[in-house]
Amino acid sequence: MYLLLAWRNIWRNRRRTLITLASVAFAVFFSCMMQSMHTAAWGNLIDNAVRFYTGYIQVHQQGYWNDKTLDNSFENQPALQKKIAGSPHIVTVVPRLESFALASGTDRTKGTLVIGIEPEKEDGLTNLRNKMRGGSYLKTGEKKVLLAEGLAHFLKLSPKDTLVLISQGYHGSNAAGKYEIAGIVKFPSPQLNDQVVYLPLAEAQWLYDTGNRITSLSLLVDDPEQVEAITESLQQELNATQFEVMSWQEMMPELVQSFEIDRLGGEIILFILYAVIGFGIFGTFLMMTAERRYEMGVMIAIGMSRLKLQAVMFLEIIMLALGGTLLGVLLSLPVIFYLHYNPIPVTGNLAELYQNYGMEPVIPFSRKATIFLRQAYIVAIITSVLGIYPIWFIQRLIPVTALRN
Amino acid sequence: MPEVVIRTSGLTKVYQETKVPVKALGGVDLEIREGEFTAVVGPSGSGKSTLLHIIGGLDYPTQGQVEVGGHHLNELNDRELIDFRLEHIGFVFQAFNLIPVLTAKENVEFIMLLQKLPAKEREARAVQLLQEVGLGDRMHNRPSELSGGQQQRVAVARALASRPQFILADEPTANLDSKAAANLLNMMAEMNQREKATFIFSTHDQRVIEKARRVITLEDGVIVSDVTKA
Structure with missing residues (x-):
């Protein structure tokens, strides 16, 4: 009967209850939409950023990240790659040898970033083949290079032209090579577009006289949310004195910062929204208690304990909160699911910008369960905090005073 | 002679x-x-309701002692007083006695629910009491669907439902017309006989005074007369 009493109590003022439910539902709906968009957009952006170059996790020789020289490279052991590839959640292991060189064309020279890659594996991580803007993609074992478009333009080189690289190799040896340009790749990042040269890994190892050494293993994972755990587990598995295992968050702190700033902005908007809704709910609670002061006085007078009365009132609060939250989630579910499978297309210059960064020109939506659960617990916390007032009101109610009123 | 079940001394x-x-008493x-059918009368502000509230354990006296059914109410805390009221007192107030969202039957059952009586027993007694107060055909109506007199009769049924030793009614006929008031009083007199509960009314309604077997008159918080009819 207590449940029945609470249920009927919330419907004694139908209009007010509907308004309260609608306001909670609206807040939940709006928050779910915002969170869904934010999660998906950043998920895409992060995935794009890590696939762009670093991968989700990298394994280096201990000390390499702080001092990126060939002297801090390590032996490319198939056993090590196999061990890492066999770890849970690891999808791809991509070896690289990175260094710098002076690149010369017909009459110009420029400092460049030289990356030795296994062409097929690299394509699996960074979709390098899709960035081709001329010529053909690299093949393992050939003595050719891929040149970034900006660099090719500066050096006035095209596919089939010759590029000369001069640098310092492993342990101070001389490094020089002459390569045919297989193709041109375009990067949206001007920094990369003006300085990258790709070589097949074996050719880069020959150029820098490193033997079978590499500077990094970049890893792709199947669940980006597990990166921290995977990094930790790999660090424990590998010899910690020889290797450093770094997550994308450690390698790209500026991206983490941007994400946090954007997330904070969103949280502030949600906080304002929930504060407005919270005041609305509090108004309802004030009315619920004020208009039933006499009735509560009667109930305590006839022998109802304060605890039971408080429990009935709390049930009413829970029903309102739960009802509003459920309504909000039920409203947002079909919309989010629809937008997840049919994302909002972006057009014009913005679409071009998205494509330049290798991203689909759409506003994506995530349908992760945590998005909906989070709203439920936020509303639960707000209503529980606001629900202290009616509980306090009943605790302080003097029946004889209530009856006199 | 029946034993004394309510005793107050120097109640202020x-x-x-x-x-x-403001001195109320x-x-x-x-x-x-035990079993008395007593009216406490007096003009407005004479202290009738205050006396009933203190006897019913709704309020504490500033001074003096109050003993009801062997319980020294001055010594009970808030929680003990709530339990005392639930087990020993049936209240009927002037108006708006009932829980508006419950039906007549649910209102009567409610007090027995608080006493944790089994559902079957609750239902049987609620039906029986509502039939006895002449509302057998209105038990599924909510208070807003009942007249003032009918609501007061439901309140009496509810007050009796917990089988209390005492029924305290604070101006129960104040908002009723003559016919409804007469019906209510007859019914309460009958219940007094049948349920063996001690009834005390506060009132300044002459019709109630005529029905009472003992009339205590209060003025400015003191008893100025105490008449028991033959």
């Missing part, structure tokens, strides 16, 4: 809600015996 109540203290000494 001073309200200090404003800067000027000024040393009331009173004894009420």
